[in-house]
Amino acid sequence: MIDETAEQLRERVAVELERARARTALLTDAVDDDDLIRQHSPLMSPLVWDLAHVGNQEELWLVRDVGGRDPVRHDIDELYDAFKHVRADRPQLPLLGPAEARGYVATVRDKVLDLLGGVPFEGRRLTTDGFAFGMIVQHEQQHDETMLATHQLRVGPAALNAPPPPPAGARVAGEVLVPGGPFTMGTSTEAWALDNERPAHVVDVPAFFIDAACVTNREYARFIAEGGYSQPRWWSEDGWRHRMEADLTAPMHWQRDGDGWAYTRFGRTEPVNPDEPVVHVCCYEAQAYAAWAGKRLPTEAEWEKAARFDPATGRSRRYPWGDESPSAHRANLGQRHLAPAPAGAYPDGASPLGVHQLIGDVWEWTSSDFVGYPGFAAFPYREYSEVFFGPKYKVLRGGSFGTDAAACRGTFRNWDFPIRRQIFSGFRCARDAEPV
Numbered sequence: 470m471i472d473e474t475a476e477q478l479r480e481r482v483a484v485e486l487e488r489a490r491a492r493t494a495l496l497t498d499a500v501d502d503d504d505l506i507r508q509h510s511p512l513m514s515p516l517v518w519d520l521a522h523v524g525n526q527e528e529l530w531l532v533r534d535v536g537g538r539d540p541v542r543h544d545i546d547e548l549y550d551a552f553k554h555v556r557a558d559r560p561q562l563p564l565l566g567p568a569e570a571r572g573y574v575a576t577v578r579d580k581v582l583d584l585l586g587g588v589p590f591e592g593r594r595l596t597t598d599g600f601a602f603g604m605i606v607q608h609e610q611q612h613d614e615t616m617l618a619t620h621q622l623r624v625g626p627a628a629l630n631a632p633p634p635p636p637a638g639a640r641v642a643g644e645v646l647v648p649g650g651p652f653t654m655g656t657s658t659e660a661w662a663l664d665n666e667r668p669a670h671v672v673d674v675p676a677f678f679i680d681a682a683c684v685t686n687r688e689y690a691r692f693i694a695e696g697g698y699s700q701p702r703w704w705s706e707d708g709w710r711h712r713m714e715a716d717l718t719a720p721m722h723w724q725r726d727g728d729g730w731a732y733t734r735f736g737r738t739e740p741v742n743p744d745e746p747v748v749h750v751c752c753y754e755a756q757a758y759a760a761w762a763g764k765r766l767p768t769e770a771e772w773e774k775a776a777r778f779d780p781a782t783g784r785s786r787r788y789p790w791g792d793e794s795p796s797a798h799r800a801n802l803g804q805r806h807l808a809p810a811p812a813g814a815y816p817d818g819a820s821p822l823g824v825h826q827l828i829g830d831v832w833e834w835t836s837s838d839f840v841g842y843p844g845f846a847a848f849p850y851r852e853y854s855e856v857f858f859g860p861k862y863k864v865l866r867g868g869s870f871g872t873d874a875a876a877c878r879g880t881f882r883n884w885d886f887p888i889r890r891q892i893f894s895g896f897r898c899a900r901d902a903e904p905v
């Protein structure tokens with residue numbers, strides 16, 4: 470982060486809050502009230518729940534805690550507590566209706582902008598460098614991506630529009646050798662980094678090869694054609710059990726189209742683009758493909774080293790291309806497009822070693838369980854990360870086309886059950902380097 474005055478930080482916070490809210494409005498205004506209150510999948514909340522939930526979290530942390538002001542709606546806290554009600558049950562709750570939810574989040578935001586001018590960005594860890602505001606910005610953008618995934622699951626005509634991603638600007642294929650040795654993983658200096666990204670620590674990673682690009686639809690279709698879903702030998706025991714129980718035969722949203730494949734994306738059905746990264750596959754599918762290809766998924770440490778390590782200086786960058794924040798010519802982020810871009814579309818975003826599109830396009834499954842780093846300390850509450858630690862969740866890295874830059878960096882960690890496919894998830898493969 471560049472050094473900022475308090476006023477510059479206030480201005481940046483206000484811009485980021487407004488940017489997140491504009492995206493929330495786009496996602497909720499694109500459909501009618503019936504769509505807002507409908508549950509489009511038991512895996513997802515009604516869109517109207519997400520809308521009021523982001524306002525409730527903003528009220529809890531910024532209005533009440535940071536601002537010390539009276540509650541706006543104390544009576545709805547339990548309704549919008551994500552740990553009190555699973556997603557499948559939320560439509561039965563007495564939720565705020567669309568108009569009431571919009572009015573509520575607007576009232577909360579007015580109070581936040583009013584108190585922003587007087588908050589000291591020092592003296593208290595929650596407000597130092599505007600952390601609490603950054604946490605809320607990231608929280609809303611994360612729910613915006615969740616709402617975008619809900620849009621992908623809804624049935625009906627297209628409600629969202631965006632230009633297509635750029636075409637490939639470079640030919641990207643094969644593997645990249647990442648040299649062995651120590652590198653700094655995580656961060657202790659990124660002001661808005663969340664607790665699971667901290668602290669920075671040195672990890673010694675043996676040399677390995679990693680794919681220069683994510684696995685594409687063309688490559689994945691070959692796996693299907695060669696019997697990848699019908700041969701247990703490529704699957705883990707848990708993976709094969711899930712493949713059979715869920716009757717998996719192709720990525721989510723794929724359907725046969727003559728001799729090829731089509732997919733339905735945000736209400737539009739079109740032929741699968743062979744050069745795009747495969748998306749909407751679960752971790753078990755990614756593991757099976759990697760085994761079929763004679764490879765494996767990268768560990769989380771391998772992924773981060775490939776994304777951040779600069780062999781010329783030995784330091785870890787914020788992003789593959791350097792320390793500058795993402796821009797439109799470096800990464801496919803922020804819902805600018807409604808699809809991942811073809812391999813090679815962002816040559817300016819490649820790492821020094823030549824690994825492409827590590828940020829944006831698709832979340833990338835790793836083989837690692839979600840655990841805390843050495844020296845981890847929960848902040849500001851255990852429920853953000855710590856309660857999810859353990860072998861049930863696998864780590865995903867890098868963000869997707871639906872992830873905002875505010876909630877994506879080289880240290881950012883996502884996690885989910887290995888069976889999940891409704892998220893914008895893909896993968897790339899790795900393998901051990903042969904001993905010299």
